[in-house]
Amino acid sequence: MSDSRQFKPEPAQILLVEDNPGDVRLTEEAFKQGRIENDLHVVSDGNEALEFLYQRGEYEDAPRPDLILLDLNLPRKDGEDVLEELKGDSELRSIPVIVLTSSRAEEDVVRSYELHANAYLTKPVDPDDFIETVRAFEKFWFSVVRLPPEGEGQ
Structure with missing residues (x-):
């Protein structure tokens, strides 16, 4: 007879692509207070995000994220470029991407959805x-959305 208490779901793997340390801290705090067990991985620019996703360099052992939180205004490679590259890759395109940015510009919203973002959220100013x-x-x-298993949607 097996003991069902031994089963523990794997924590959700979340990649946060954010260069603002204050926003990183707030996001970390929110996930600590949340009900979903998670591992939050943080990178601070678009190049690092792609290194993480392709498991290159220092990220060769990085897990495949279940969800990506992507700022648009990033150094080195901006969020739109990252979004375009990952949604154009058959191995990565099924990973949901939420654009989480301070931009309220209509063209950023439109462009993000054209590049197949799954959601666009404007960061509230109040912590x-x-x-x-x-x-x-x-x-x-x-808790609500059913995500594709790893490797699906290729």
């Missing part, structure tokens, strides 16, 4: 609202 926004999409993406 408590920011944390609540992160917790709300955490609950939605990991």
Whole structure:
């Protein structure tokens, strides 16, 4: 007879691509307060994001993310370029991407969806609202939405 208490689901693997240390701290805090066990991996620019996703260099042992939180305004390679590259890759395109940015520009919203972002969220200015926004999409993406298994959608 097996003991069902031994089964423990794997933590959700989340990649946060964000160069603002304050926003990183708020996102980390929101996920700590959330109900979904997760491993939050943080990179600070678009090049690092691609290195992580392709498991190159220092990220050769990086896990495949279950969800990517992507800022648009990044150094070295911006979020639109990262989004375009990963959604154009048959191995990566099934990973949901939420654009989480301070930009309220209509053209950024339109362009993000044209590049197949799964959602576009504008970062609230108030820290408590920011944390609540992160917790709300955490609950939605990991409690409501059914995500494809790794390797599907190729």
